[in-house]
Amino acid sequence: MVNAVFCRDRGHDCDFAVQTDNDDxxxxxxxxxxxxxxxxxxxxxxxxxxITEAEA
Structure with a gap:
């Protein structure tokens, strides 16, 4: 399962995003x-x- 974090989804005016299957x-x-x-x-x-599950 690939997980992700997107700053913009958390209310920040920021384009940072990370997606990986490695939680560490x-x-x-x-x-x-x-x-x-x-x-x-x-x-x-x-x-x-x-963390949210990334869309495939």
Missing amino acids: ELVHHVQDHAERIHDVELSRADVEDL
Whole structure:
């Protein structure tokens, strides 16, 4: 299953999106983006709450 996180879907004016079948990789990329671009620290649980199943 491929999971995704899209900043725009979470109310941000941001085109960041990540899709992968590796949840560890997804969490890493989202945490890194959130910290660098939005100055927000997210826990793994925070990121998991943002994950949606990507459309095929």
